[in-house]
Amino acid sequence: MGSIIGTMGCSSSVADRKSENVIRAAILIQKWYRFTMARLEMRRRYSLSIFQSIEYADEQDQLQLSNFFTFMLDHCTHPDSVSQIFTSPSAPQVVDEDLCLKEFEKKIDVPDSYYGPRLSFPLTVEDANALLHAFRNEQLLHARYVLQLLSETRRVLKEMPNITHLSTSYSKEITVCGDLHGNLDDLLLIFYKNGLPSEQNRYVFNGDFVDRGKNSMEILIILFAFLLIYPNDLHLNRGNHEDYIMNLRYGFTKEVSKKYKDHWKQILCLLRDVFSWLPLATIIDSKVLILHGGISDTTDLDFLNALERNKLKSLMRPPKSVKERQDQTEKRIPTTKPSKHIANQHVAGKTQHNSSSGFPEPSGSNLPPDPALKEWKQILDILWSDPRSQNGCTPNKSRGGGCYFGPDVTAKLFERYNLKMLIRSHEFKPEGYEISHDGKVITIFSASNYYEEGSNRGAYIKLNPELIPRFVQYQVSKFTRRKNLRERVGTIESSALKSLREKIYAHKSELTSAFAQYDVNGTGRISVNDWAAAMESVLQLELPWRMLRSQLAQMNPDGEVDFMSCFYDLKMGQPTKEAQPALAETLCRYRKDLEIIFNIIDKDHSGLISLEEFSQTWRLFTSHLGIDVQDDSIDKLVLSIDYNKDGHIDFSEFLEAFHVVHRLEKKATS
Amino acid sequence: MPSATAQHSSRPVFCQCHSLSGLVADIQRKITEAFEVFDRESNKTVDVREIGCIVRSLGCFPNEAEVQELLAQIEVEEPDGFVHLKNFLPVMTRVLLDKRFRPIPEDVILHAFEALDENKCGYITKEDLVKHLTEKGEPFTQEEMEDMLAVALDPETNTLHYRDYRVKLVVDETKTFPFNV
Numbered sequence: 001m002g003s004i005i006g007t008m009g010c011s012s013s014v015a016d017r018k019s020e021n022v023i024r025a026a027i028l029i030q031k032w033y034r035f036t037m038a039r040l041e042m043r044r045r046y047s048l049s050i051f052q053s054i055e056y057a058d059e060q061d062q063l064q065l066s067n068f069f070t071f072m073l074d075h076c077t078h079p080d081s082v083s084q085i086f087t088s089p090s091a092p093q094v095v096d097e098d099l100c101l102k103e104f105e106k107k108i109d110v111p112d113s114y115y116g117p118r119l120s121f122p123l124t125v126e127d128a129n130a131l132l133h134a135f136r137n138e139q140l141l142h143a144r145y146v147l148q149l150l151s152e153t154r155r156v157l158k159e160m161p162n163i164t165h166l167s168t169s170y171s172k173e174i175t176v177c178g179d180l181h182g183n184l185d186d187l188l189l190i191f192y193k194n195g196l197p198s199e200q201n202r203y204v205f206n207g208d209f210v211d212r213g214k215n216s217m218e219i220l221i222i223l224f225a226f227l228l229i230y231p232n233d234l235h236l237n238r239g240n241h242e243d244y245i246m247n248l249r250y251g252f253t254k255e256v257s258k259k260y261k262d263h264w265k266q267i268l269c270l271l272r273d274v275f276s277w278l279p280l281a282t283i284i285d286s287k288v289l290i291l292h293g294g295i296s297d298t299t300d301l302d303f304l305n306a307l308e309r310n311k312l313k314s315l316m317r318p319p320k321s322v323k324e325r326q327d328q329t330e331k332r333i334p335t336t337k338p339s340k341h342i343a344n345q346h347v348a349g350k351t352q353h354n355s356s357s358g359f360p361e362p363s364g365s366n367l368p369p370d371p372a373l374k375e376w377k378q379i380l381d382i383l384w385s386d387p388r389s390q391n392g393c394t395p396n397k398s399r400g401g402g403c404y405f406g407p408d409v410t411a412k413l414f415e416r417y418n419l420k421m422l423i424r425s426h427e428f429k430p431e432g433y434e435i436s437h438d439g440k441v442i443t444i445f446s447a448s449n450y451y452e453e454g455s456n457r458g459a460y461i462k463l464n465p466e467l468i469p470r471f472v473q474y475q476v477s478k479f480t481r482r483k484n485l486r487e488r489v490g491t492i493e494s495s496a497l498k499s500l501r502e503k504i505y506a507h508k509s510e511l512t513s514a515f516a517q518y519d520v521n522g523t524g525r526i527s528v529n530d531w532a533a534a535m536e537s538v539l540q541l542e543l544p545w546r547m548l549r550s551q552l553a554q555m556n557p558d559g560e561v562d563f564m565s566c567f568y569d570l571k572m573g574q575p576t577k578e579a580q581p582a583l584a585e586t587l588c589r590y591r592k593d594l595e596i597i598f599n600i601i602d603k604d605h606s607g608l609i610s611l612e613e614f615s616q617t618w619r620l621f622t623s624h625l626g627i628d629v630q631d632d633s634i635d636k637l638v639l640s641i642d643y644n645k646d647g648h649i650d651f652s653e654f655l656e657a658f659h660v661v662h663r664l665e666k667k668a669t670s
Numbered sequence: 671m672p673s674a675t676a677q678h679s680s681r682p683v684f685c686q687c688h689s690l691s692g693l694v695a696d697i698q699r700k701i702t703e704a705f706e707v708f709d710r711e712s713n714k715t716v717d718v719r720e721i722g723c724i725v726r727s728l729g730c731f732p733n734e735a736e737v738q739e740l741l742a743q744i745e746v747e748e749p750d751g752f753v754h755l756k757n758f759l760p761v762m763t764r765v766l767l768d769k770r771f772r773p774i775p776e777d778v779i780l781h782a783f784e785a786l787d788e789n790k791c792g793y794i795t796k797e798d799l800v801k802h803l804t805e806k807g808e809p810f811t812q813e814e815m816e817d818m819l820a821v822a823l824d825p826e827t828n829t830l831h832y833r834d835y836r837v838k839l840v841v842d843e844t845k846t847f848p849f850n851v
Contacts, residue, residue, distance in 0.1 A: 025786050025802075026782075026803055028774065030733070030810060032782075034726065034814075038723040038724075042724075484817065485821075546699065
């Protein structure tokens with residue numbers, strides 16, 4: 001593999017020799033280039049892998065939360081206990097059904113200083129254009145109009161069946177869009193490329209309009225406005241994120257509370273209703289089924305069409321009938337088996353007992369079938385399932401809800417209902433779409449740059465009257481100069497690694513114990529294999545640890561890993577003297593869960609809960625998780641946070657103290 | 671550290687700290703890891719078109735023809751064109767044990783660029799670059815060519831100063847990817 005100048009036969013001319021050199025040089029350069037491109041592709045892939053694993057692990061945490069709610073219901077019958085709030089539907093103030101447009105007009109004043117759009121009902125295209133224009137300029141729609149819009153939307157949605165039937169007979173093409181997740185730029189780009197909704201330009205939006213992105217509210221406003229203007233031409237399906245408990249975790253609730261400081265409670269309350277009235281699916285020409293997640297081997301479209309969809313405000317809490325709860329008081333301890341995920345007994349464990357669809361069912365699952373439970377499972381399956389290439393229907397272990405369904409399940413459903421295609425969303429796809437099950441199943445994902453700038457394209461489907469799909473891809477770009485591939489991958493990679501490091505930090509004590517078990521001589525170093533094994537078993541993320549090692553931990557010249565080095569440049573947000581390290585770490589790891597729980601406890605949305613409520617909840621939560629925390633340690637900590645000494649704490653402030661900060665980043669910004 | 675020479679492909683490689691079986695196990699773990707990154711559905715298969723990428727990200731430096739030869743040795747499941755890990759593993763393990771397709775030293779790449787630089791002035795024009803790389807050797811696709819130009823070309827002069835480009839490439843690689851067997 002040495003030099004370019006090879007030995008030549010004496011009959012070759014100089015020109016021949018030269019051109020041979022050039023060819024060899026070209027091959028070499030091409031080889032080298034493809035080598036670097038391959039490595040770049042590997043980095044891109046594992047970065048996306050990191051994002052996706054963490055996202056799914058997060059969704060599993062959400063499942064644990066529901067499990068916790070069930071646990072609380074099982075364990076707390078004391079009337080004064082905190083869990084009381086779970087026994088009644090925790091709707092703080094149900095917005096009166098009779099509250100109409102005029103009521104909002106009377107009750108909420110719009111000041112003259114407001115220069116945003118002023119909507120007048122019934123809405124017209126002018127109103128829609130005004131909204132688009134305002135949102136492009138980052139204006140907010142006034143709370144009064146939001147409430148009016150939502151109340152009108154609810155009124156219109158109520159008239160619709162669970163499954164909408166469309167026909168392509170008179171229109172040109174129907175456009176189907178997937179997850180938007182609060183990315184307003186993507187929606188605007190779609191409208192720019194494909195035109196605004198109208199009688200001649202019909203749209204189906206397949207769920208997950210909210211959470212994660214920062215313009216979930218604006219997306220809803222636009223979609224609902226067009227729904228009111230063109231109720232026969234713009235159709236919405238419910239996604240798994242159109243769920244108030246998901247919104248507590250994934251950012252939508254926070255967005256609303258920040259944008260609408262005076263009216264967010266009302267808005268969220270009304271939204272909870274509106275979401276539950278969103279149709280579950282759309283069928284085009286009786287041949288193309290469009291729904292958010294997927295199907296299972298028990299999916300029953302007739303049953304789905306007949307149930308009362310608005311009863312299920314959130315899928316995070318399986319329904320409990322009165323009878324079941326009475327039975328529960330006899331069987332005190334639910335039969336939880338420790339999950340195989342527990343690495344070390346003395347640190348936090350997770351327990352779960354799974355039904356066939358994955359989500360925890362109330363312990364009385366061997367009781368006669370409960371119709372409410374069947375309804376819940378049917379909807380859960382269509383909103384949470386993912387297609388896979390293996391046959392069969394198995395619980396969706398990545399997400400903890402719904403199932404994985406194979407080509408045989410699809411084929412059977414198609415045969416039963418005489419269908420030709422299934423269009424679904426719910427899963428991130430680097431190209432914005434993917435075709436599976438031999439062309440029968442299409443995944444459409446419309447949020448470009450979902451994980452990070454440059455991570456993926458978005459796409460939408462154009463379905464013509466022959467029901468042949470055509471795909472249009474796009475990618476929103478903030479930068480006027482197109483970043484080259486190397487820069488894009490660099491951005492994605494550092495963002496992914498940052499998330500991963502946070503997760504590592506949140507599991508510091510578990511990891512330290514796991515490492516120590518391999519470090520027999522107490523040298524502080526272990527082999528790469530042992531390090532990788534420890535990381536995998538504690539974090540439960542299937543990632544290429546050996547490949548990532550160089551980014552996460554230092555290695556000495558002997559080829560051994562200095563395992564504590566992975567914690568070096570990370571620390572807690574605010575150093576809290578009163579918190580012992582173990583306690584602080586637990587709070588850090590479960591920050592999001594606690595935020596959700598506290599939000600639910602805080603019935604009047606004041607942002608405060610009493611010390612008593614806090615302590616009780618904390619005790620229940622840690623006992624459910626099997627964490628051993630000293631009783632008085634949390635009390636001391638809480639007292640130190642109660643600055644006013646008035647018996648209440650601002651839990652957002654409290655939790656804010658336990659987020660992970662990257663030291664290097666902090667240095668850069670300070 | 672004693673090492674096998676390329677010609678004796680059946681002679682095992684030893685190093686001071688590993689037994690052969692330990693080394694093989696290590697290699698197989700690395701191969702599996704790289705493979706699984708491309709395994710979309712976690713069912714131990716990858717699209718056959720990704721094999722070149724996987725081989726290269728394991729530190730190997732084959733040209734396209736060599737990738738095809740390698741593929742010929744691996745059983746590909748018809749009709750989808752998927753490769754199963756169990757078929758890939760033995761072939762790839764052999765490749766790594768034998769240290770085939772080793773990377774080329776940086777100065778050799780430099781010579782390659784020099785060979786394209788007819789006037790020996792230290793840079794190559796965009797036109798010449800495109801001509802050579804899209805018409806000769808194992809030609810670039812349009813996308814590959816555009817991407818290389820995006821990184822390497824000086825937009826003001828439309829030339830490639832190969833000494834700089836080479837440095838960029840090499841530095842990036844050693845900084846972020848010491849995944850060496």
